[in-house]
Amino acid sequence: MARAVEQNLWQETETIGFSAPELCERTTADVVIIGGGYTGLSAALHLAEAGADVCVLEAGQVGAGGSGRSVGLVNSGLWLPPDDVEKQLGAQPGRKLNQVLADAPELVFDLIDKYDIPCDAVQQGTLHCAVGARGMKDLQSRYRQRRERGAVVSLLDADETARRTGTGAYAGALFDPRAGTIQPKSYVAGLARAATKLGVRVYEQSPAVALSRAGNGWEVRTPTASVSANTVIQATNAYSRWGAHDFPYTPVCFFQMATAPIPASMRNRILPRGEGCWDTGLVMTSFRVDAAGRLLIGGVGDLDNMGGGTHSAWARRKVAQLFPGLAGTDFEHAWTGRIAMSRDHLPKITNLGERGLAIYGFSGRGIGPGTAFGKALADWVATGDEGALPLPVQSPMSDPLSRIKAPYFEAGATLFHAVDARRSGFTAVEAREGAVADRRPVNPGRVSNETSGRH
Template sequence: MERNDNTEIDSLWQASAQELFSAPDLQGERSADLAIIGGGYTGLSAALAGAEQGAEVVLLEAAHVGYGGSGRNVGLVNAGLWLPPDTVAKQLGEGPGEALNTTLAAAPDRVFGLIERHEIACEPRRNGTLHLAHAPGGMRDLTRRAVQAQARGAPVTLLGRDEAARRTGSARFHGALFDPRAGTIQPLAYARGLARAATAAGARIFENSPVRACQHHGGHWVLRTGGGKLRARRLLVATNAYHSATEGTQLPDLPVVQFFQIATEPMGHNIAGDILPGGEGAWDTGPVMTSLRRDAAGRVILGGMGAGGPIHEGWARRKLARLYPRLADAPLAHVWAGRIAMTGDHLPRILRLGQEGLAVFGYSGRGIAPGTVFGAAAAQALLAGEEDALPVPAVDSHAEALSALRTLGFEAAARMVHLMAARL
């Protein structure tokens, strides 16, 4: 149910991942307690949790583990969603909303705990994140977010312009919101590490095994690939922004945001030592968001909304030079892009699929920590036959209006902003 497209991308994460993982494709007939479609954070976390409970788990990945958003994203392990916590509570209702806020506030603990327990070599650095004010209005937004987070006991700190400049190495920002609960990882290596841990726990993972048909009858889900068939009592679809229509299982058509990144060659301390010297990951308050971080080798990585190509890449070059003039001519080692599945209210969904089936989607740009938590919870709910422990209530249906048009609108907005920036 993921796109059967094995084309490699020029991703820094592909080039630098220390964790290695490979698995055969599905051949012949197999059976399982839980079938999982999709080898990203949600599916891999579910496979690990299910196998640790003693269940027979089989995961089918259309390409390779981490091929989708889990191997292309920025690598920020955040506490919470893109939405402020008051908005989460308002949209879900106070009880479920505050339960989700509490769960996701602790989600980085889950991620870094798994990394430590399974010794995942993914460059984990829990030095916090910086939400940067791109303009004075952004600082007002950060102030509201700080008040809401602090009211819930979060140890976040609002930083003024001078401190933001010291933390980032650039005077271009008007302030920042610092969250010490968060951190950064090498995202593809984390996905591969989860796959290794799930396999060690007894889960069976098959790559290059796109599901051609999926039907429920006789009390079982029957999944067919090009070379095999899988029967399972329970099903989890964890394809998110890389879902493809498959016979027997239909998911809502979601708007998609493209997000691209550029990475420099490794920069020595004499050149880039004052760029995010504390090791935080960062993103800004701009309506067309920009991300900024460094990796363990000292590469500077800048990202932005857009599908890539000359317009966006030209903007990224100019943006990097404005933030750090000495990097104006820095050689670029990698340029890549990925897709983000956006729901209209920016809340993730858990959708019931007939009998004993669930689909999880719509993290809206916050996939690492929520995906890890949602995947494990979905596996527990399916294997136990009860939904009480799900992070959000499951729903029987979900629809997004004008998904294709909104997808085009996101890209058009990013292009317009990046073209206008070229004239400034």
Template sequence: MSGALAPFWRASSLEVFEAAPFTGDHATDLAIVGGGYTGLSAALQAAGQGASVTLLEAETVGHGGSGRNVGLVNAGLWLPPDDLCRALGSEAGEHLTAVLAAAPDLVFALIDDHAIACEPMRHGTLHLAHAPRGTAQLRARLAQMQARGAPVQLLDGCEVAARTGTDAFHAALHDPRAGTIQPLAYARGLARAAREAGAELHEHSPVTGVEHRDGQWCVTTAQGTLRAKRLLMATNAYHTPAPPLRLPEMPVVQFYQLATEPLGDNRAREILPGGEGCWDTGLVMTALRRDAAGRIILGGMGGAGAIHADWAARKLAQLFPQLRGISVPHAWAGRIAMTGDHLPRIQRLGPEGFAVYGYSGRGIGPGTVFGKAVAGALLTGDETDLPVPVIAVHHEPLARLKTLYYETGARLVHLISARG
């Protein structure tokens, strides 16, 4: 994502947050690099426990994926529970499944506790079968989720058409635990809450170096040095080099989105009348939702550019012919760090230092949960309740080639799809 397209969420956010750049030489209990969901959740948690916290953000809070996503608060990852257990082992897989099942509870509790003005709507999500084979995928996921007590329900095509306003989908899995938010406003609200709890946050403070020496972490910027006993790197898909520290290079998936003008009351009653957020079973995934003002937000894998813009316009018209000719004044794109197995990682960087990355497109719930958990582990030294086991090293082979593969695949699919 080139950064040329500013996300619509900046214009519609009721939460406002600004912070001065970091300057001088300071010490803190916990240094956090990255002002997205993970870093902000960690800052809020640590400050609430009485620790001194300093967070450094290279751009502005929520500049990366936290301010560029569709805003779906899901209760899990892309992978179904059985796949998690095969990848992590039964005990660790079940633990991660349970932790992420409760992630929306944490997100919406934080929104309530701190009065975050981020358009929270907890009406569930619809995982849509984009083709008949998608229905079989949903049935398998349904059985796995229900076996673990999840209150999910499989809807037939008629019910899906009534809930979405289009007959383009064959079935859907409804998860009432999930919901939608204004994603940038949520990030800004977390930042405000963290600062109110005592955390020091700094924007426009790109980190130029990170190293552990003389028993502490030294984090340098162009205008200052931060010394900390503990470190959290929470840069994910927007990481930039901070030598001598090195993080693994991640394959990157770009995600293109558009937002229509607000719909009138009549149109709004026809399209997603229940307010659910949606994502489909397509290999090149599409997401769909409505915001509080009645705008339709549609997104799909792929970066900024005419191919994805043309696809999105065609897709919108295909799904909702009644919207042909509607103004689409907003378009933007963001980056997703996509691990090869679609599992997030907590990597040990050194003494009392962690990096968290690789949510693979599920940042809101997991980022909030992982940030809180990692902050607790760093402050107490107890790692037993972390969502995933800590790893010493991680390597993504052919990361740049995979990035090219993902974008090329998305371009090819979008060139030919949603036509006719």
């Protein structure tokens, strides 16, 4: 499908219709937040609940960056397994972050209920699907680590995974009932609406072009105005734009394509319970069904780059591999977003100066972590205690290779999708090989006791 312009399903189906004016004059606030996505608006909302005077500057429209382009999976945890988080951060800080992330989906769904946000919220869990025997071993380890931390997750065998997903392509899956799916653009618009009702001033089309100390506080300048505040929070993640505060992450593109609503006869077989899915593939595949019954499939890559045609061809092939009854189905929507991939795959909280923090590096996990980090930032503002934050604050870092890595991610994803699109039946064959490796039904107790390694 050739695209003259981007067709972002979430932008087109968001019904809240939030809009805000451009900042056109000098103003003041207790806190100025740069970035109108999950993190910035969660922080603004929780600060407003505590009575703070808050100003949010958004370069485009609320949710125009990654928050309005994500898959819409409300996950617990990060890409990294809990053991690795604690190994990298240390036992106590790692346990703290793991707990914050484990609780994040409940925070998201509680906010949706509290502020009546119409965002197609479905808390029916997520399925992390195993590609072959290697993927199943990975999930067995992830299952063990989560169970050790009290999570009521389940490890599914190939047959149960096929019943849940509608495809026999996977060797098994890790089911997390805490998680779920949302319409991400509607969620972020709902956060903005709730925040403004509590007095937050949100300004769209107001990019921050300079940040500096001003007396005992901060001044943030836009092209036409400025905000002076005691505290500044930069929450632009993969969409930071400027100079000294353009942080060391690798911008990785992730695209999605969506069909028209699939026939009812197939809708009853493809993810009938409404879980969101992603897999353990070398280059990850995500798939889910939205409230209207559209099938969405996504992967690493930029549809607007030279490899866009390869990514689109792969998506068509992947749909046919996973769901043969949908072979030949066209896509009506296609769009790309950016992920801020940190070098160690951990989020970062960076010190900008006195009462100034920046948050970035969610590495593709924005909804739950961003919402939770936003709440923690509000607690930090209220108390001045860095112990309220999920992570230790770091000094500004540099990684001159971070942006150079981006073309390699894109090239690798394009090569993988070019090869994968030509390997007919590859996914199903690999999955069945993994199932044959252990044909016995998975016993969660046995898995928990016998497996080790990555989460």
